[in-house]
Amino acid sequence: MIGDPTGRSETRPTLNREEIERNMKTYQEQVFQILDQNRTELLYNRVGLEQFSGTDMIKLGSKYTVQQLLEEEVIKYSTEQGLPIIDILRLTGRAKSNSEARRLIEQDGVRLDGEVVRDLNYSVSPKDGQVVQVGKRYFRKLRYEKS
Numbered sequence: 001m002i003g004d005p006t007g008r009s010e011t012r013p014t015l016n017r018e019e020i021e022r023n024m025k026t027y028q029e030q031v032f033q034i035l036d037q038n039r040t041e042l043l044y045n046r047v048g049l050e051q052f053s054g055t056d057m058i059k060l061g062s063k064y065t066v067q068q069l070l071e072e073e074v075i076k077y078s079t080e081q082g083l084p085i086i087d088i089l090r091l092t093g094r095a096k097s098n099s100e101a102r103r104l105i106e107q108d109g110v111r112l113d114g115e116v117v118r119d120l121n122y123s124v125s126p127k128d129g130q131v132v133q134v135g136k137r138y139f140r141k142l143r144y145e146k147s
Helices: 017-031 045-049 054-061 066-070 085-091 098-106
Strands: 072-077 110-112 131-134 138-146
Touching: 072 085, 085 098, 085 110, 085 131
Parallel strands: 072 138
Antiparallel strands: 110 131, 131 138
């Protein structure tokens, strides 16, 4: 699956409607432990996507190149300690300076594996497959190599 941060190289199998319904029941059991079932409406992705035409898919796909979708950033490091998030932003080219990296973090514009990074001194423990997001559209899968 494109964008799957787990590092797997295979696509996920397509589920049939029965499998989707079975999965939905387990999600409902979990979510209704938190949310009020009488005040919650659950919708399937297909509700909106059924109206999505082939032309719409082509328009969406034209916004990104295959290279952009598959690109992985290799970061070389020499320490056993974590890497400062500011350095990662500079190494991936998302910030030209430390001050720009700090500004991005202060404005809640940086996420690591989906979690907003708010600490300017945040130290990232190197783990292959992490995904750094800057803004709404820039995602990079990280891979680490010892130098």
